Amino acid sequence: MNKQPIRVLIGIGLAAAILSLSPIAAAAAPTEETVSFVEYKSEKAGFTSAYLLEGKVKTTVKTSATKAGKKAGTTSTSKRQVKGKKTTITDVVTVVSGKNTTVTTKVSNLTSKKLDESANNKPQQGVTKTSIKVGTTQPITGVAAIAGQGLIAGVTLAINEINAKGGINGRKIELVPLDDGFDVPRSVANMRRLVEQEKVYAILSPAGSQALPASWSLIKEKRVPVWGPVSPADAKIEPLFVLGPSRTEQLRKGIDWHVKNGCTKIALIGQPNELGAEGKAAVELQLKVHKKLKLVASEEVAVRSQEVVNAVLKVRDSGAECLVMATDNVQVALVLKKIKELGLNIKVNSDNGAGGTGGTNMVGLAGDAADGFIGALQVSLPTDLSQFGVKAWRTVADKSSMPQATNNYSLQTYTYTKAFFKAVQRLGDDLNWNRLFQLLETSKVKNQGAAPDITCGPLPTGHSCAKGAALAQYSTATKAWKIVSPFGPPQGG
Numbered sequence: 001m002n003k004q005p006i007r008v009l010i011g012i013g014l015a016a017a018i019l020s021l022s023p024i025a026a027a028a029a030p031t032e033e034t035v036s037f038v039e040y041k042s043e044k045a046g047f048t049s050a051y052l053l054e055g056k057v058k059t060t061v062k063t064s065a066t067k068a069g070k071k072a073g074t075t076s077t078s079k080r081q082v083k084g085k086k087t088t089i090t091d092v093v094t095v096v097s098g099k100n101t102t103v104t105t106k107v108s109n110l111t112s113k114k115l116d117e118s119a120n121n122k123p124q125q126g127v128t129k130t131s132i133k134v135g136t137t138q139p140i141t142g143v144a145a146i147a148g149q150g151l152i153a154g155v156t157l158a159i160n161e162i163n164a165k166g167g168i169n170g171r172k173i174e175l176v177p178l179d180d181g182f183d184v185p186r187s188v189a190n191m192r193r194l195v196e197q198e199k200v201y202a203i204l205s206p207a208g209s210q211a212l213p214a215s216w217s218l219i220k221e222k223r224v225p226v227w228g229p230v231s232p233a234d235a236k237i238e239p240l241f242v243l244g245p246s247r248t249e250q251l252r253k254g255i256d257w258h259v260k261n262g263c264t265k266i267a268l269i270g271q272p273n274e275l276g277a278e279g280k281a282a283v284e285l286q287l288k289v290h291k292k293l294k295l296v297a298s299e300e301v302a303v304r305s306q307e308v309v310n311a312v313l314k315v316r317d318s319g320a321e322c323l324v325m326a327t328d329n330v331q332v333a334l335v336l337k338k339i340k341e342l343g344l345n346i347k348v349n350s351d352n353g354a355g356g357t358g359g360t361n362m363v364g365l366a367g368d369a370a371d372g373f374i375g376a377l378q379v380s381l382p383t384d385l386s387q388f389g390v391k392a393w394r395t396v397a398d399k400s401s402m403p404q405a406t407n408n409y410s411l412q413t414y415t416y417t418k419a420f421f422k423a424v425q426r427l428g429d430d431l432n433w434n435r436l437f438q439l440l441e442t443s444k445v446k447n448q449g450a451a452p453d454i455t456c457g458p459l460p461t462g463h464s465c466a467k468g469a470a471l472a473q474y475s476t477a478t479k480a481w482k483i484v485s486p487f488g489p490p491q492g493g
Helices: 014-019 145-164 184-197 212-222 247-260 274-289 309-318 329-341 363-370 388-397 408-426 433-442
Strands: 006-009 028-044 047-065 073-083 086-096 100-114 131-138 172-179 202-204 265-270 294-300 322-326 347-350 374-377 469-475 480-488
Touching: 131 145, 131 184, 145 172, 145 388, 145 408, 172 184, 184 202, 184 212, 202 408, 247 274, 247 322, 247 347, 247 374, 247 469, 247 480, 265 274, 265 309, 274 294, 274 322, 294 309, 309 329, 322 329, 329 347, 329 363, 374 480, 388 408, 408 433
Parallel strands: 131 172, 131 202, 265 294, 265 322, 322 347, 347 374
Antiparallel strands: 006 028, 028 047, 047 100, 073 086, 086 100, 374 469, 469 480
16 A cells, blocks of 8 residues: 555645645634545555545644744644544644744544545446547647647547557547637637546547646546647646657757757747746756857747747847747747848757648748758658658558648657557556556557657656657758758757
């Protein structure tokens, strides 16, 4: 039995109360509240079971004058006693300030009940004897429609191919595709609909690195697997499996390329969010690797804004020779066009999502200004028919009438979807999430040669399941992408 189980709140739970605790300046009478939360316990290697803990929590707060010489600070202890189905948890937090010492004691008397729906031998939602229901949310319309249409095409192509061969162990796959228009509230609403209304078994390759993190608390609570989301940072939660190299890793590879080609003064344009933070992290890491490289400008553009002129002018005035973009694809295109308009010789790189590497998503917007642009790759180029996975995808993509079925986003989600159902097929007739998580954490999943094989490993660090990006450069003369750096880690590891 795990001595420190993970508690996930349903109502006003003990964990939340502890985390929000702050010093109390005066003594208070004991208070009592009712709590209810789910606790996951490891009962055998690789498996977890869920227990519902319910009961009363009595809180006592005692404040006294701080004794002379006592060191200021906060300490906490937690003691747990289990007798049959009764669990008593005693949490004591002591806060010492210059004047007062406050001791808050919480005693939780709880009843523990194993939840049948999380037992190892029970099926999960979205699974019947004849079907497996999965879902996805994509920007099928709106400013990112080229990417979204390619992403949904890849998922659909893979599922259609699997169903044509009989499905997974006799079960046909049912896809629920939703359009979020690259809008954060719609993305969040779609994720909730897939989990709570459609009750899907898994969510495949949802897109929108700016929007997806807002749904991670829901995913963590409900434990619905999210497989291969497109470009968000790894939130390190149980149901989330990130299959592409992180934006930070991709951008670091681009910085290495700039340095190799003579850049000594680098600039960054990012958004004021997690995406921009990954860009800053990439620059900071590679500045330590490339000692002669200097950061001369770091600018921000608002999310979804098309006002990039001021940022470009500041980059120009800084004397930057190369530029890292941690923005969306439209902003990358606008920056490239402004650089060309100003007659600047500044080389630009970005990650796979913003660069649309391998397709026309970004370069189609930038036109001639995209010549020489460097984009990272999470999967092979769609023209690399030497790879078995690319050949297999191309065979079905060329026959498809779906928009953008042959762009690199389609190849990405086709590859990820095929890999997911390879793993599911290994489970046989028992598709319990516990068994799925164990399989994904302990086994390698072949990715058809179109991308690095998937090796996830256990948490807290193991759900970034593929390492090593590649780089491709776009030529307006040939209207094609060419690999300029093969799949592998950035310098510095």
